[in-house]
Amino acid sequence: MAPQISATQSRTEQGLLANIFLRQDTSAQPHMGSVQNVSQDREIFAEGDHADCFFKIVSGVVRTCKFLADGRRQIDAFYVAGDIFGFEAGEDYQLSAEAVTDCTLIVYRRNKIDALAGSDKIASHELLAFAMRGMARAQAHSLLLGRRSAMEKVAGFLLTWAQASANRKTVSLAMTRQDIGDYLGLTIETVSRTLSQMERENVIDLPTARQIRVRNLEMLEDMAA
Amino acid sequence: MAPQISATQSRTEQGLLANIFLRQDTSAQPHMGSVQNVSQDREIFAEGDHADCFFKIVSGVVRTCKFLADGRRQIDAFYVAGDIFGFEAGEDYQLSAEAVTDCTLIVYRRNKIDALAGSDKIASHELLAFAMRGMARAQAHSLLLGRRSAMEKVAGFLLTWAQASANRKTVSLAMTRQDIGDYLGLTIETVSRTLSQMERENVIDLPTARQIRVRNLEMLEDMAA
DNA sequence: CGGGATTTTGATTCCAATCAAGTCCGGTGG
DNA sequence: CCACCGGACTTGATTGGAATCAAAATCCCG
Numbered sequence: 001m002a003p004q005i006s007a008t009q010s011r012t013e014q015g016l017l018a019n020i021f022l023r024q025d026t027s028a029q030p031h032m033g034s035v036q037n038v039s040q041d042r043e044i045f046a047e048g049d050h051a052d053c054f055f056k057i058v059s060g061v062v063r064t065c066k067f068l069a070d071g072r073r074q075i076d077a078f079y080v081a082g083d084i085f086g087f088e089a090g091e092d093y094q095l096s097a098e099a100v101t102d103c104t105l106i107v108y109r110r111n112k113i114d115a116l117a118g119s120d121k122i123a124s125h126e127l128l129a130f131a132m133r134g135m136a137r138a139q140a141h142s143l144l145l146g147r148r149s150a151m152e153k154v155a156g157f158l159l160t161w162a163q164a165s166a167n168r169k170t171v172s173l174a175m176t177r178q179d180i181g182d183y184l185g186l187t188i189e190t191v192s193r194t195l196s197q198m199e200r201e202n203v204i205d206l207p208t209a210r211q212i213r214v215r216n217l218e219m220l221e222d223m224a225a
Numbered sequence: 226m227a228p229q230i231s232a233t234q235s236r237t238e239q240g241l242l243a244n245i246f247l248r249q250d251t252s253a254q255p256h257m258g259s260v261q262n263v264s265q266d267r268e269i270f271a272e273g274d275h276a277d278c279f280f281k282i283v284s285g286v287v288r289t290c291k292f293l294a295d296g297r298r299q300i301d302a303f304y305v306a307g308d309i310f311g312f313e314a315g316e317d318y319q320l321s322a323e324a325v326t327d328c329t330l331i332v333y334r335r336n337k338i339d340a341l342a343g344s345d346k347i348a349s350h351e352l353l354a355f356a357m358r359g360m361a362r363a364q365a366h367s368l369l370l371g372r373r374s375a376m377e378k379v380a381g382f383l384l385t386w387a388q389a390s391a392n393r394k395t396v397s398l399a400m401t402r403q404d405i406g407d408y409l410g411l412t413i414e415t416v417s418r419t420l421s422q423m424e425r426e427n428v429i430d431l432p433t434a435r436q437i438r439v440r441n442l443e444m445l446e447d448m449a450a
Numbered sequence: 451c452g453g454g455a456t457t458t459t460g461a462t463t464c465c466a467a468t469c470a471a472g473t474c475c476g477g478t479g480g
Numbered sequence: 481c482c483a484c485c486g487g488a489c490t491t492g493a494t495t496g497g498a499a500t501c502a503a504a505a506t507c508c509c510g
Contacts, residue, residue, distance in 0.1 A: 066368055068450055074371045076364055089357035094364065124349040131356035132314035138363030139301055139319065143291055145370035146299045146410035150466065177489065185371035190466055192490055209475085209489055225293055375498065402457065415498055417458055434457060434507075 033106040044086070044097040044105070051088040053107050057081050060103030061174040064095040065182065075183040077137065078175065080164065084130065101174045145185050148225070153184040154194040155223035158204070162214055171212045198223075258331040269311070269322040269330070276313040278332050282306050285328030286399040289320040290407065300408040302362065303400065305389065309355060326399050370410050373450070378409040379419040380448035383429070387439055396437045423448070 035058070038044055044055065047066060055062075057079055064085060065075045076095050079085045086097055088110075144156045157180060161171045173180070177188040184191070195212075198204045203220050205213040214220060260283070263269055269280065272291060280287075287304045289311075301320050304310045311322055313335075369381045382405060386396045398405070402413040409416070420437075423429045428445050430438040439445060 070450070072372060074368050076367060087357075089354065089361050094361060124353065128349065128353050128356055129314060131353055131360060132312075135356060135360040135363050136314050136319060138360055138367055141367045142301060142363060142370060143299050145367060147297060147407070148410075182372070185373075187467060188489075189468080189491085193466090196490070225295070412499060413457075414459085414500080418498090421458070 033108045036105045036107050038099040038103045038105060040099055040102050042099050044099060044103075045093050047093055047096045049093050051086065051091060051093045052110050054084060054086040054088075054110055055097075056084050056106045056108070058104040058106060060105075061100040062097055062103060062105075063100050063175070063179060063183075064097045066095055073182045074185075075179060077141065078179075078183070087130070087134075100179065150184075150186055150190050150194050151197070151223055152225045153186060154180075154191060154198070155220050155225075157184055158212060158214070159220060159224055162217070162220075169214055171214065173210045173212065177209075258333050261330050261332055263324040263328045263330060265324055265327050267324050269324060269328075270318050272318055272321045274318050276311065276316060276318045277335050279309060279311040279313075279335055280322075281309050281331045281333070283329040283331060285330075286325040287322055287328060287330075288325050288400070288404060288408075289322045291320055298407045299410075300404060302366065303404075303408070312355070312359075325404065375409075375411055375415050375419045376422070376448055377450045378411060379405075379416060379423070380445055380450075382409055383437060383439070384445060384449055387442070387445075394439055396439065398435045398437065402434075 033056070038060075044062065045051075045053075059081050062079045062083075062085060063075050064077050064079070065073055067073050077085070078100065086093065088094065144153055148156075158171065161173065165171050175183075177191045180186075181188045181191045186194075195204070195206060198220075199206050201219075203214075203216050203223065205215055207213060258281070263285075269287065270276075270278075282304055284306050287308075287310060288300050289302050289304070290298050290300045292298050302310070303325065311318065313319065369378055373381070383396065386398065390396050400408075402416045405411075406413045406416045411419075420429070420431060423445075424431050426444075428439075428441050428448065430440055432438060
């Protein structure tokens with residue numbers, strides 16, 4: 001199976017990085033990255049596993065998360081088509097990764113990276129840019145979690161997805177309320193109530209639970225504070 | 226606002242600094258980094274400033290933070306001697322940086338980095354490692370903020386500093402309760418109450434407000450969940 | 451010492467969690 | 481096609497933990 005990446009490739013920062021690894025990858029060099037399908041809710045890797053691979057998403061949505069002793073789950077990030085995840089500083093994965101939806105992934109062996117980073121000027125530069133943007137993403141998440149109301153968190157979350165969405169008016173959420181709650185540090189009930197309240201205030205429409213139409217973007221931005 | 230640095234020294238740094246950037250620097254290359262002193266609570270750079278410099282701490286503590294419209298402040302990170310901060314992916318700083326204590330910093334011009342990253346294998350490799358560690362740090366902060374009790378947050382915070390501290394038994398906090406609260410998403414009252422409760426439970430001693438002696442590390446680790 | 455900032459402690463309020471029913475699909479089989 | 485099932489979601493009532501409001505105690509630093 002030949003990686004079908006062109007459709008999502010041009011997307012954002014990570015597309016740049018992908019160019020490095022994938023520019024010669026049509027099907028002639030399967031060792032550069034093999035394709036793997038993962039079905040919904042399946043684990044891709046677990047916290048503590050040896051991090052010998054990293055992944056690029058062709059299609060689908062992935063979450064990375066940690067599980068606490070008492071069963072609580074915290075989601076660190078969601079990744080969509082074009083994004084790279086599982087790229088670790090140390091030997092082992094610090095987080096687990098799971099498929100939010102059925103996914104198609106390209107798997108890369110990690111050992112190639114060190115070689116590339118040292119030998120290829122452009123590659124090393126873009127690797128650095130990728131890591132820096134990962135840092136910025138994690139920082140943005142921290143800022144979304146600290147001392148903010150449920151309304152501000154949910155509004156911020158929706159804005160992120162609205163911005164990523166091609167059509168800014170309607171956002172399709174691949175994840176459940178539980179996923180959103182575990183990402184924002186809220187319960188499913190609070191997420192649901194907050195969305196309902198936004199609907200009552202004519203900021204959004206909820207045609208279905210997973211479809212969100214932004215009626216008043218400006219008001220939504222104000223809510224995110 | 227421009228970096229208001231009560232500054233003076235401009236000697237070359239001699240080895241305290243990033244081994245990568247300066248490993249060949251004995252005294253022959255003063256252009257590599259100048260030294261600056263910043264006094265307590267002074268701003269080092271502001272969110273939105275053009276990010277033409279980054280910094281390495283020789284001594285003192287620095288916080289990076291964001292200010293919300295209503296005056297709330299969120300601290301993203303604390304940096305101590307040896308740490309590098311202000312290293313940005315984009316053109317501008319995403320956060321402000323302020324001196325928690327009087328600080329001595331080494332200032333690097335950012336444009337040198339792109340050159341280094343491309344031309345020097347070892348430098349580019351270590352730059353990448355730095356960025357990846359920054360990502361891991363930001364992720365750890367997110368995990369500390371999401372759906373955790375005040376007790377868990379404060380315990381986690383203390384553990385971080387206890388681990389960094391040479392003598393693990395006594396932690397000297399450079400920052401105020403307000404700083405800790407703004408880092409953990411708690412009020413000063415809650416931070417104070419939580420520390421008091423830990424003292425009542427014989428987990429820590431508080432000889433002074435800023436000195437914390439860990440009496441029962443294991444219990445503290447349990448509290449961090 | 452003295453005075454202001456920082457920290458601690460106390461009383462009350464409020465937002466989100468928890469507990470508890472419902473409701474709404476989306477799929478499946480009769 | 482439709483009735484039913486089960487999971488996901490919404491809504492309601494109550495509780496609980498941290499915020500807020502308020503005041504006292506302590507620590508610096510001159």
